[in-house]
Amino acid sequence: MIRTEGLSKRFGTKQAVDHLDLDIPEGEFFCFLGPNGAGKTTTIKMLTGLVRPTAGRAWIGTHDVVEEPVEAKRLLGYVPDHPFLYDKLTGREFMRFVAGLYRLPAARYAERVDELLATFELAHVADQLVESYSHGMRQKLSFASTFLHEPLALVVDEPWVGLDPKNIRAVKTYLRRAADSGLTILMSTHTLSIAEELADRIGILHHGRLRHVGTVDEIKRLARAAAVDGAAEGAEGGPSSSLEDVFLELTREADDEAAALATAPSTVVSA
Amino acid sequence: MGPLGALLWSRRRMSLHLLRSVRRESKLKVAFVSLSALGLWLGIFALARFGFGLFEDLGAELLAGGRMSLGDVVMARLLSLLAAVVFALLGVSNVLVAYATFFRSREMPYLVQSPIDARTLFVGRFVEVVSFSSWATAFLGTPVLLAYGLATGAPPVFYAAAVLFYLPFVVLPAALGSMVAITLVRLLGRLRHRAGWLVGSGVLLLALLLGWLRMRLALPDLSDPSALQALFQAVGRSQSPFLPSEWLARGILASATGDVREAVFQLGLLVANAALGLWLATELAGAWLLRAFSDLVASDEQRAPGRARGVLGRLETLLAPLPEPTRSLVAKDLRLFWRDASQWSQFLIFFGLLAVYLLGSGQAARSLGAAVGDQWRAWGTILNLTASLLILASLTTRFMFPLISLEGRRFWILGLAPLTRRQVLWQKFWLSVATCSLFTVGLAILSAIRLDLEPYALGLSVGGVVAATLALSALAVGLGALYPNFEEDNPSRIVSGLGGTLNFLLSMVYIVAITLALALALLWRDLPGDLGTQHLPWITLAAALWIAALTTVAVWLPMRLGLRHLEAAEI
Numbered sequence: 001m002i003r004t005e006g007l008s009k010r011f012g013t014k015q016a017v018d019h020l021d022l023d024i025p026e027g028e029f030f031c032f033l034g035p036n037g038a039g040k041t042t043t044i045k046m047l048t049g050l051v052r053p054t055a056g057r058a059w060i061g062t063h064d065v066v067e068e069p070v071e072a073k074r075l076l077g078y079v080p081d082h083p084f085l086y087d088k089l090t091g092r093e094f095m096r097f098v099a100g101l102y103r104l105p106a107a108r109y110a111e112r113v114d115e116l117l118a119t120f121e122l123a124h125v126a127d128q129l130v131e132s133y134s135h136g137m138r139q140k141l142s143f144a145s146t147f148l149h150e151p152l153a154l155v156v157d158e159p160w161v162g163l164d165p166k167n168i169r170a171v172k173t174y175l176r177r178a179a180d181s182g183l184t185i186l187m188s189t190h191t192l193s194i195a196e197e198l199a200d201r202i203g204i205l206h207h208g209r210l211r212h213v214g215t216v217d218e219i220k221r222l223a224r225a226a227a228v229d230g231a232a233e234g235a236e237g238g239p240s241s242s243l244e245d246v247f248l249e250l251t252r253e254a255d256d257e258a259a260a261l262a263t264a265p266s267t268v269v270s271a
Numbered sequence: 272m273g274p275l276g277a278l279l280w281s282r283r284r285m286s287l288h289l290l291r292s293v294r295r296e297s298k299l300k301v302a303f304v305s306l307s308a309l310g311l312w313l314g315i316f317a318l319a320r321f322g323f324g325l326f327e328d329l330g331a332e333l334l335a336g337g338r339m340s341l342g343d344v345v346m347a348r349l350l351s352l353l354a355a356v357v358f359a360l361l362g363v364s365n366v367l368v369a370y371a372t373f374f375r376s377r378e379m380p381y382l383v384q385s386p387i388d389a390r391t392l393f394v395g396r397f398v399e400v401v402s403f404s405s406w407a408t409a410f411l412g413t414p415v416l417l418a419y420g421l422a423t424g425a426p427p428v429f430y431a432a433a434v435l436f437y438l439p440f441v442v443l444p445a446a447l448g449s450m451v452a453i454t455l456v457r458l459l460g461r462l463r464h465r466a467g468w469l470v471g472s473g474v475l476l477l478a479l480l481l482g483w484l485r486m487r488l489a490l491p492d493l494s495d496p497s498a499l500q501a502l503f504q505a506v507g508r509s510q511s512p513f514l515p516s517e518w519l520a521r522g523i524l525a526s527a528t529g530d531v532r533e534a535v536f537q538l539g540l541l542v543a544n545a546a547l548g549l550w551l552a553t554e555l556a557g558a559w560l561l562r563a564f565s566d567l568v569a570s571d572e573q574r575a576p577g578r579a580r581g582v583l584g585r586l587e588t589l590l591a592p593l594p595e596p597t598r599s600l601v602a603k604d605l606r607l608f609w610r611d612a613s614q615w616s617q618f619l620i621f622f623g624l625l626a627v628y629l630l631g632s633g634q635a636a637r638s639l640g641a642a643v644g645d646q647w648r649a650w651g652t653i654l655n656l657t658a659s660l661l662i663l664a665s666l667t668t669r670f671m672f673p674l675i676s677l678e679g680r681r682f683w684i685l686g687l688a689p690l691t692r693r694q695v696l697w698q699k700f701w702l703s704v705a706t707c708s709l710f711t712v713g714l715a716i717l718s719a720i721r722l723d724l725e726p727y728a729l730g731l732s733v734g735g736v737v738a739a740t741l742a743l744s745a746l747a748v749g750l751g752a753l754y755p756n757f758e759e760d761n762p763s764r765i766v767s768g769l770g771g772t773l774n775f776l777l778s779m780v781y782i783v784a785i786t787l788a789l790a791l792a793l794l795w796r797d798l799p800g801d802l803g804t805q806h807l808p809w810i811t812l813a814a815a816l817w818i819a820a821l822t823t824v825a826v827w828l829p830m831r832l833g834l835r836h837l838e839a840a841e842i
Contacts, residue, residue: 009569011569011570045568048384049383049384049561050380050383050384050564050565050568051565051568051569052562052565052566052569069386069388069561070386070387070388071386073384073385073386074386076384076386078384080380084377084378084380084381086281086285086378087758088284088285088288088289088292089281089284089285089288093281093284094281096272096277096280097277097280097281098277098385099272099277100272100273100274100276100277100278100280100281101274101277101278101382101385101386101387102385102386103273103274103386106272129288131758
């Protein structure tokens with residue numbers, strides 16, 4: 001459902017995303033992990049059409065995001081970390097606006113709007129201007145509007161900022177159920193416990209390259225193997241390691257590789 | 272409802288909510304702004320009515336076998352010239368408005384990731400460009416056209432024609448401006464040193480404009496008997512049949528004389544060209560809008576130059592003598608300003624226009640000199656001073672008024688820092704005074720050199736500019752703190768609120784008050800006989816005291832009110 005081939009983006013001299021090959025099948029919950037500046041947001045911007053790739057291709061369903069952007073976006077839902085909402089519209093008016101953008105038939109809109117506003121506990125403020133909403137309420141409205149057109153693929157960029165524990169639980173449950181019903185989800189997050197809890201597969205992106213892909217258990221096994229190799233250097237990653245330990249171990253390993261590559265030419269010269 | 276319908280519907284709803292929100296504003300402020308706006312409209316109407324009235328009976332039955340008076344011809348040429356100036360101004364402002372609307376508004380990323388094709392997105396946003404850039408044309412144009420209609424006794428069809436001509440007349444420059452903005456971003460978006468390229472292009476354009484103005488609109492020596500013909504020729508150069516402003520002028524004039532056939536032809540010409548412009552702009556947007564947007568987002572991701580390099584690095588070195596935290600606050604404001612191209616490009620245009628005017632004014636004043644005697648220097652000084660102060664008022668309103676609001680959601684950073692809100696407010700004030708003085712005092716001196724002014728007039732005009740810089744800066748910063756809008760990141764929108772309007776109107780009141788005093792002092796000297804020199808010291812002293820008192824009030828009151836509001840605000 002979400003696929004990339006050799007997807008790359010260069011900003012001046014900086015290679016933000018480097019030949020990313022990704023294939024997320026229908027109904028999979030895929031979590032993107034990576035340190036700050038790893039290229040997660042740039043990848044998401046390319047998938048959502050905000051930035052054009054320097055090289056490579058990306059598809060939502062069967063639609064190339066560059067060649068058929070409108071068709072690709074029609075299948076896609078996107079929840080950014082800081083959602084844009086029109087302050088001078090009410091919550092319900094914003095939902096109606098989104099329905100128009102996605103050409104949702106009036107009858108379908110009428111069916112969905114109250115249900116979604118109730119699901120995300122916004123019914124009581126639906127007729128208030130968005131400018132009076134708290135950050136958490138804005139985030140929930142962003143979720144509600146994203147599900148309005150029943151997307152087949154959902155891209156979520158660090159959605160937990162501003163949500164209280166009760167709402168985090170509600171959103172997690174909703175997303176997991178949606179994935180179980182066939183929605184493909186690509187979520188970028190730094191909240192590793194949530195990734196561990198929800199993800200079918202995890203991808204670790206570092207320095208613009210996809211370093212490791214697999215289920216949580218597969219990733220942990222990889223980290224254990226790396227820990228055994230690097231035991232003499234005091235690496236972590238024992239059998240009961242959390243995803244946090246594993247993440248730190250795998251990204252440290254990638255940093256070491258990058259440092260070795262950077263020093264390699266001078267070694268050759270001195271040799 | 273499709274995407275275009277949704278875009279337009281949401282815009283209408285937002286406008287309605289915005290109008291309703293006026294009810295929550297202070298009634299005194301709303302009343303003051305409304306009455307001032309009405310006063311401005313009536314003032315323009317009275318001025319235009321008086322001006323057209325002067326020409327009404329001029330050289331009656333002189334031309335065209337008695338069917339047209341000389342006044343008709345002069346009024347027709349004036350209307351053409353006015354339409355050409357408005358069209359040029361709309362063209363420039365539309366480039367900036369289109370850039371902000373298509374590339375810098377906060378909703379664009381949301382709309383770009385929505386399933387809307389680029390053409391629909393363009394048309395939806397284009398409506399906003401047109402309405403945002405052209406409301407002032409309607410506000411300022413209606414009293415002039417009404418005055419013209421009354422002066423010439425135009426039939427009702429004239430007023431209907433004025434309304435019909437308005438839409439295509441504002442759509443065409445908006446389409447051209449949008450095409451320029453999209454093309455520039457597409458071509459320059461990927462360039463390194465984009466800011467440098469833009470500044471270079473701006474300076475080159477201004478130089479070309481100046482050269483063109485000198486060549487095309489050179490005024491003749493009015494003491495020459497053939498001057499009238501030459502003046503007519505100079506003004507008549509705005510009457511090219513290829514200029515859209517001329518189609519508007521001819522069409523409206525034809526409707527005023529009841530020539531419906533000609534009016535319909537000119538309307539058709541304007542509508543056809545506006546439609547063509549819109550179609551071309553839509554096609555260009557279809558090909559380039561999303562690509563240009565992507566280039567701009569990508570270029571924003573690139574790192575800013577390091578601390579020690581570039582213009583900013585050098586500027587920061589100059590700030591070293593300032594004490595902390597003032598130095599850091601000033602450096603931060605300058606960096607934010609420099610890195611927002613839409614901000615400094617407008618700043619450049621403001622001063623570019625002023626420079627073009629002042630450089631051209633010396634020659635114009637000398638041309639008039641022979642006709643009106645030695646008084647030309649005084650009148651030239653007054654005109655230059657008024658133009659400089661009007662630009663300064665636009666500048667402080669546009670750039671200094673939003674300074675406190677732009678701290679917006681980041682105000683907590685300043686709130687937590689070990690400095691008082693008083694320090695923050697006065698830092699903004701001195702920043703405004705320092706940056707504006709660099710340009711205004713420089714231009715006042717340049718203007719004085721162009722007009723060969725002696726020390727007395729030079730002192731008065733520079734003194735007036737310094738006083739106005741202090742007063743207008745305080746008005747903008749103080750009222751900006753009194754009526755902040757912490758929810759908005761776009762400075763243009765912050766200014767377009769009631770607070771910004773109030774600031775501009777009060778700035779106008781101040782400018783009128785001090786210009787009258789300066790004009791009195793400058794013109795008194797040229798009075799005939801002993802009267803001119805006898806009381807000059809007293810008149811000068813009275814003018815200086817009047818300006819000093821006004822300036823003190825204009826600095827003290829808004830800064831005090833703004834500070835009180837800022838200190839009480841829970842941010």
